Amino acid sequence: MSTDALDTDARARDDADPLRGYRALFHGVDDTDVVSYLDGNSLGRPTIAAAEAITVAVAQWSGRLIRGWDEQWFDLPLTIGDRLGAVALGAAPGQTTIGDSTTVLLYKLARGALAMRPDRTEIVLDTDNFPTDRYVLEGIAAELGLELRWIRVDPASGVDPDAAREAVTERTALVVLSHVAYRSGYLADAEAITRAAHEVGALVLWDLCHSVGSVPVELDRWRVDFAVGCTYKYLCGGPGSPAFAYVRADHLGEFVQPVWGWMGRRDPFEMGPGYVPAEGIRRVVSGTPAVLGMIAMQSTVDLIDQAGIEAVRTKSVRLTEYVIELTGALLPRVRIASPLDPERRGGHVTLDHPRFREILPRLWSRGVIPDFRAPQGLRLGPSPLSTCFAEVLTGIRAIAGELGHLGP
Incomplete structure (x- = not known):
């Protein structure tokens, strides 16, 4: 899929997302310093109401x-x-x-x-x-x-x-x-x-x-x-x-x-x-x-009460499925170290590559925020109420770019 087609697809997913309105209720989602926050499974964004x-x-x-x-x-x-x-x-x-x-x-x-x-x-x-x-x-x-x-x-x-x-x-x-x-x-x-x-x-x-x-x-x-x-x-x-x-x-x-x-x-x-x-x-x-x-x-x-936990789970599955789909398309040398069956997968996906420890600081400097778990795992944890599909695409592209920059 071409770059333009990927962008169009991500926007379409966001437009069709029944929970898309919740994103605006969180601080920092339009922060130009953080362009892809994929660590909601470690520390969630603050809500404006909080x-x-x-x-x-x-x-x-x-x-x-x-x-x-x-x-x-x-x-x-x-x-x-x-x-x-x-x-x-x-x-x-x-x-x-x-x-x-x-x-x-x-x-x-x-x-x-x-x-x-x-x-x-x-x-x-x-x-x-x-x-x-x-x-x-x-x-x-x-x-x-x-x-x-x-x-x-x-x-x-x-x-x-x-x-x-x-x-x-x-x-x-x-x-x-x-x-x-x-x-x-x-x-x-x-x-x-x-x-x-x-x-x-x-x-x-x-x-x-x-x-x-x-x-x-x-x-x-x-x-x-x-x-x-x-x-x-x-x-x-x-x-x-x-x-x-x-x-x-x-x-x-x-x-x-x-x-x-x-x-x-x-x-x-x-x-x-x-x-x-x-x-x-x-x-x-x-x-x-x-x-x-x-x-x-x-x-x-x-x-969560307003959205319904089942709707939150549905969005979570869609986000992690999207991570897996993009990994297959843009990160061919990366191993998916999480269950592929959504019935056996929680809210995050771990990707394995021997250079992930090395590129994590570079990702953070670009405003792309996953986290690292030894020995070579990059965890991507989109948070269903605050993460959009375009944000996930931005993050996966950045990972692909850093791996390409470092070589095979």
């Missing part, structure tokens, strides 16, 4: 001062958690809270889950899970004297139900996997894998960092035990925005997390002796929540 909401929050802080805690802030982790659960997690109220980093919440949920299976000795995880997940679980296993049972996977794919079923045993206490693999974008069959773990009495903790906000999630329907995820990728909460935790309702009476803080205690303002966990999902909370840090994500949750 900036306004933060300004309002600062005004509330200034005007209401300490009264803000009684009027709104104290319950904000739970109210935003319920909203996120309803819009993007398939979770009924009272099971989701916002607060802490993903790392801290992984530790809290994993330790609390393991305490619910005290007679079991194994944790199942995979060799290509995100480093934080692996490191946290390695630390917990060393702390408690447990065995790690590794599922070895191809970095270009992920854990399927058969591999999970083969790995779990009657000794397995907890299975920890990512719904969308951070490297390949492989989309796991969470429902089937959860069922396989439950068949042997194990609990399951899903990392939703690379799926929440781009892939439909049905935690309640899938009977997931625990889930955790960050809010700065497709939820556009901003750098360092607090993560979320989900604990299935029928576990809340038994679940006790290990970081005991005053805000997670029953009757916290009594300041009494001894720790008694609060009723419900509040028991996951430890200390004072990052109120300003959880403000920005609310506008994106509202946009």
